[in-house]
Every structure is written in structure tokens, then in C-alpha cells.
Amino acid sequence: MRFLVSTLVFAGLATTGPAFADGYQRLEGHGGPIRGLSISADGHHALTASFDNSVGYWSLTGEATEPVWLDAHEAAANVATFLPGGDYALSAGDDFNLILWSLDNGTPVATLKGHKGKILDLSITSDGKLAASAGWDGFVGIWDLETRKPLAMLKGHRAPVQAVRFSADGKHLYSASSDSTVRRWTVADRAFDRVEVSHGFGVNRLVINDDAGWFAYGALDGGVRIVDIESGREISDITSGRQPVLALVLSRDGNRIAVGDGEGYIHVVDTTTWQTIRDFRAVPRGPVWALAFDPEARHIMAGTILDHADFWPVDDAVSVAESEGPIRAFHRDPATMTNGERQFARKCSICHTLDGTSGRRAGPTLYRIFGRKAGTLDGYQYSDALLGANLVWNDVSLDKLFDIGPDHYTPGSKMPMQRIVKREDRRDLIDYLRTATDGDDPLPGEKTE
Ligand code: HEC
Structure with missing residues (x-):
């Protein structure tokens, strides 16, 4: 039996027309916190990966409807992302599996096995041919999405791998780990290339801005640093002091970066000036697990300790009060x-x-x-x-x-x-x-x- 679900729409009723009206919109229906989020390239759909084991596939346009529930993970789903084109999605979770979904009919088309630990992050090359996975078994997985087979399990990190990102040209893969390092690998020969960062605390999140020549990482101690890819030099430090960093996303144009932390805040920074655009509390208590920008980065969607995901208008977001909102x-x-x-x-x-x-x-x-x-x-x-x-x-x-x-x-x-x-x-x-x-x-x- 299905639990009946509705999507609540807040002020500015986004029922028809543009994907994002003013005010914010809520995706409601999961039975557990939301650990992973992504928005399709056209901004018309979203994926939510939840502690309740399922992935929701939501339409963000037109009438608010119940999502298509993608049910096949046998434990918490931690991450879900669209393949280029938006017809397929890839998700992964605590059951050690990656699942490739057809979004046409919401069915799993392949289960990719190989990790011996939870999977916390995924990245897909811009041509949609390869996927990478971050495993708590210490391995970085590389998968062929056409043959749906594992290509390599890269060993090098000495602790769980938390995050993976391909470079825009797909030649390099970056990985971040609880062993406090960010490493780079060459994809063609599937070989370790170099250690980019040794932070001193576990590194949880990673984003790359190839056009601007930097990557950013967020760590257990709350550190958020921007590093020049060529020189390895630190370009900026946007640490807020709140810890740990749990979510890090970059806008499509690379001009905005957002950090979600264990204390429930979202910190949005302008990457052309490194000035704060907005720093607000998104949830009364508990962590912000996941973030996603809409294509124009006017809105940011947040998955928190609560069972729903909320959209926030980036430029006008104000903190919720500590006493506000439903508490688990x-x-x-x-x-x-x-x-x-x-x-x-x-x-x-x-x-x-x-x-x-x-x-x-x-x-x-x-x-x-x-x-x-x-x-x-x-x-x-x-x-x-x-x-x-x-x-x-x-x-x-x-x-x-x-x-x-x-x-x-x-x-x-x-x-x-x-x-x-x-x-x-x-x-x-x-x-x-x-x-x-x-x-x-x-x-x-x-x-x-
Ligand atoms: C992290 C999730 C999680 C937590 C926490 C958890 N459970 Fe469960 N529980 C499950 C799952 C998943 C199943 C189904 C197990 C299966 O199919 O193997 C289950 C099954 C059960 C069942 C068997 C139900 C049946 O219909 O046969 C009982 C009883 C149960 N849980 C009680 C509890 C109690 C009491 C607690 C707290 C002390 C608890 N569970 C905590 C996830 C959880």
C-alpha cells in the first residue's frame, strides 16, 4: 500500500508556469530524512534520496503531484543523480549498491555491485558514459554505464571515501576521504595521480569549477576551502565555524557556492568576490544533509533531518526560528x-x-x-x-x-x-x-x- 502524499506549495503558488515561483515550495512524502538531492539540467525535475530507502522522482512544473517512488534499495538511499538527458537516474546507498533507473517508467534497469561498504556519493561524466562512486570500504568505484559493469575499484584512501567528482572533461577524478585527503586520479589509466589536499580532518564534500580552475572542499571540522587546481594554492577560505560540513554545491554558472552544515545552516557565497550572499538557518535543529541549486541559482533546495525538502529563495532567505516548524x-x-x-x-x-x-x-x-x-x-x-x-x-x-x-x-x-x-x-x-x-x-x- 502506498502512503498518500501531497506536495504543499507555499506563498506564490507554483502550480503552473515557471518551475520556481517566488516563495518556497516543499517536496513532501518521504518517511525519513533526505540525504541526497539533485535537480535536472532543465530544472523541471528533482530527485530525493532518503533514509526511508526510497528515491523520489518529482515534477517541479505544473500541478503539484505525488512523485514516482523509485523503490529497490534495501537500506537508506544516500545519493541520486540524473544522467545527461534526464531519462535515467543513478542512485546509491547503505545497501552497498548503485542502481540505474529508467525515469520513463520508474523501474530499475541495472544494479551495480562491487562495494563492500555504504556509498555516500556519485559523479557522472558529462557524456554520461562513466560513473564514479565513493565507498565507505575505502574504494573509489568507476563504472561503465553503457555495459553496466565495474571498470575499476581504486585503492589509495586509508579511510572511508566520502565524495567523488569528475573533472568537466572527464580526464580526472577527484575523491575526498575521512583520511583527510583529497586525491586526484587519471581516468584513462585508472591510476592515482596526486594528493591535492591534506586537511587534518576528514573531508566530506567536494565540488569542482573547471572553468575557473579551482575546486572546493568541506570538512568535518567545518573548514571550507577553495584550492587552485594548477598550483594547489589556497584561493579562499569560507569557513563559517559551524561543523561538520555535510553538503556543498556549486551553481551551474559557477558563481555561487552553498554549504550545508550539521547545525542546520545554509551559507551561500559569491565565488567571484568570496563574499557571503546569504547565511541562514534552514531547520530549527539538526543537520542540512543535501543541497541543490535550480539552474539559475535563484532557489536552493535543502534536505534536512526533516522528512521533506524545501526550496529557499537564495536572495531573500531568512532563518527559521529555533522553535519553528515540525520537530521529529x-x-x-x-x-x-x-x-x-x-x-x-x-x-x-x-x-x-x-x-x-x-x-x-x-x-x-x-x-x-x-x-x-x-x-x-x-x-x-x-x-x-x-x-x-x-x-x-x-x-x-x-x-x-x-x-x-x-x-x-x-x-x-x-x-x-x-x-x-x-x-x-x-x-x-x-x-x-x-x-x-x-x-x-x-x-x-x-x-x-
Ligand atoms: C534504521 C532503521 C530501523 C530502526 C532504527 C529500527 N528498525 Fe525495526 N525494522 C527495520 C527494517 C528495515 C525492518 C524489516 C526487516 C527485514 O525485512 O529484514 C524492521 C523490522 C522490525 C520488526 C519485525 C516486523 C515484522 O513485521 O516482522 C520489528 C518487531 C521491529 N523492526 C522493531 C523495531 C524496534 C522496536 C526498534 C527500536 C528499538 C526498531 N525496530 C528499530 C528498520 C529499523
Whole structure:
């Protein structure tokens, strides 16, 4: 069953006509934070990659509609990007896979396997022939998008790779890593070329402006520096002091760069003068994970800790108040909750709802979980591990699930490794779930007499 979704449009109703009216527009429907964003070259479509495992393909023109949901990742989707032409998209995530999608019908046309860790970033050459991937296994992957085969797994970084970018001519590939370096590779012979930067803190994000001859990187300590490609000299330092840097994007004309950070701010800088255009808080609390400019860089779209992406008018953006906007359950004041509710809010609510719908969360709803046979909620795509598990959820099995962890209790499960060590915490959580998941409404697909 699909969770019904609407797109809210704010002041300046962008229902028809130009892709971006004044005011801002919200893409709403995901069941988890948005980790990756991109806008098509013509500005007519957007992709959102979410913690809820899915990628949304949105139309930004005409009537606000529900997106096409691209569902095939088995864990959080971290990045999604258009291929040139806009007919295909490539996404990657915590399931270690890259998926190539036909946007004509929203179906996966190839799954590219080779990484042994999460994939945090992708880059595609301007001719659309090659893709590169940044793996937490320390490898930089190069993939042939025509044969849909791996070409190389480049080894050199000594820690997770966080970001990759091809140069505009496709001859070089740059990669940034938690090992604090930015490295350059030559694509033709798939060889290490040189270390560009050694920053001292992990480097999270990377953009290249070939025309202007520089690249920019953003790091764990909040550092944002601009480096001359030829000389390796620092051209500018636009560090705001907020950390870590989680998102970095360049406008199409290269004249604007935007930084998203762990403290919820978006900092937009003019790259011709290195002066701040706008520095504003986009989310009351929590990180800005992803950013994308529209083709004219008049608007910037942000994916945050919240379940939706917002467009901001770059020149007029003003900070949200700390108290403003919807706050996720785990941001509520813990003092107002019982221990069981607190356990759920902190450890489960990001992936599970308690009502009759799964709400596009990564996991199935826990509504009426007591007495449910494992792996039997209609419409949810379980792992084989849960489909084959001969288990009924009750006090005993739920306690065991978090005592020894899903990886031991239901090996092969899609639910991430996690344990609740304290017996009282497990007991309080289960007590809370018993009342919070109770009800008389039928579950999706359930027969009613
Ligand atoms: C990061 C996401 C995530 C978190 C956090 C998480 N789960 Fe899950 N959970 C899942 C996924 C995904 C599945 C489906 C597993 C599968 O198909 O292998 C699942 C399955 C389950 C199931 C089995 C449901 C069924 O229909 O058989 C139960 C019960 C459950 N989770 C309870 C919890 C509780 C309680 C917590 C908090 C202590 C929790 N989960 C935290 C993602 C998560």
C-alpha cells in the first residue's frame, strides 16, 4: 500500500508556469530524512534520496503531484543523480549498491555491485558514459554505464571515501576521504595521480569549477576551502565555524557556492568576490544533509533531518526560528516522555510508525505487532530472512530481538544491528509498544469480517 502524499506549495503558488515561483515550495512524502538531492539540467525535475530507502522522482512544473517512488534499495538511499538527458537516474546507498533507473517508467534497469561498504556519493561524466562512486570500504568505484559493469575499484584512501567528482572533461577524478585527503586520479589509466589536499580532518564534500580552475572542499571540522587546481594554492577560505560540513554545491554558472552544515545552516557565497550572499538557518535543529541549486541559482533546495525538502529563495532567505516548524519525535523534550516512549522515539521512530500505515519509513509499521507473525505485513518488502523466519512477535521474542540484536536473532535481516543492553529499557519499550501499537483497525491487506 502506498502512503498518500501531497506536495504543499507555499506563498506564490507554483502550480503552473515557471518551475520556481517566488516563495518556497516543499517536496513532501518521504518517511525519513533526505540525504541526497539533485535537480535536472532543465530544472523541471528533482530527485530525493532518503533514509526511508526510497528515491523520489518529482515534477517541479505544473500541478503539484505525488512523485514516482523509485523503490529497490534495501537500506537508506544516500545519493541520486540524473544522467545527461534526464531519462535515467543513478542512485546509491547503505545497501552497498548503485542502481540505474529508467525515469520513463520508474523501474530499475541495472544494479551495480562491487562495494563492500555504504556509498555516500556519485559523479557522472558529462557524456554520461562513466560513473564514479565513493565507498565507505575505502574504494573509489568507476563504472561503465553503457555495459553496466565495474571498470575499476581504486585503492589509495586509508579511510572511508566520502565524495567523488569528475573533472568537466572527464580526464580526472577527484575523491575526498575521512583520511583527510583529497586525491586526484587519471581516468584513462585508472591510476592515482596526486594528493591535492591534506586537511587534518576528514573531508566530506567536494565540488569542482573547471572553468575557473579551482575546486572546493568541506570538512568535518567545518573548514571550507577553495584550492587552485594548477598550483594547489589556497584561493579562499569560507569557513563559517559551524561543523561538520555535510553538503556543498556549486551553481551551474559557477558563481555561487552553498554549504550545508550539521547545525542546520545554509551559507551561500559569491565565488567571484568570496563574499557571503546569504547565511541562514534552514531547520530549527539538526543537520542540512543535501543541497541543490535550480539552474539559475535563484532557489536552493535543502534536505534536512526533516522528512521533506524545501526550496529557499537564495536572495531573500531568512532563518527559521529555533522553535519553528515540525520537530521529529526524537526532538521532543525527553523529560515529558516515559522511559519506554523515549526508547521508541530515540531508537525506533526514525524507521517505524505505530499507526496503520508504514508511512514510507524504512521498516514496516509496528501497529498491532503483538501476535503478528514475522514478515507478514501486506505490501512491505521484507528481507528473505524475515520472510522465512518462523516467529511470532510477543514479549519474549521482542525482548530477545533487542537483547542479542537483529543480526543474531534474525540473521540477514534488513534491520540494522542494534542492541538495547539494559533489561529495564527493553521491558519499558515493550510495555510502551503494547499500548501504543494496540487498536481495532485492520492492517493493510487484512481481511475484515
Ligand atoms: C534504521 C532503521 C530501523 C530502526 C532504527 C529500527 N528498525 Fe525495526 N525494522 C527495520 C527494517 C528495515 C525492518 C524489516 C526487516 C527485514 O525485512 O529484514 C524492521 C523490522 C522490525 C520488526 C519485525 C516486523 C515484522 O513485521 O516482522 C520489528 C518487531 C521491529 N523492526 C522493531 C523495531 C524496534 C522496536 C526498534 C527500536 C528499538 C526498531 N525496530 C528499530 C528498520 C529499523
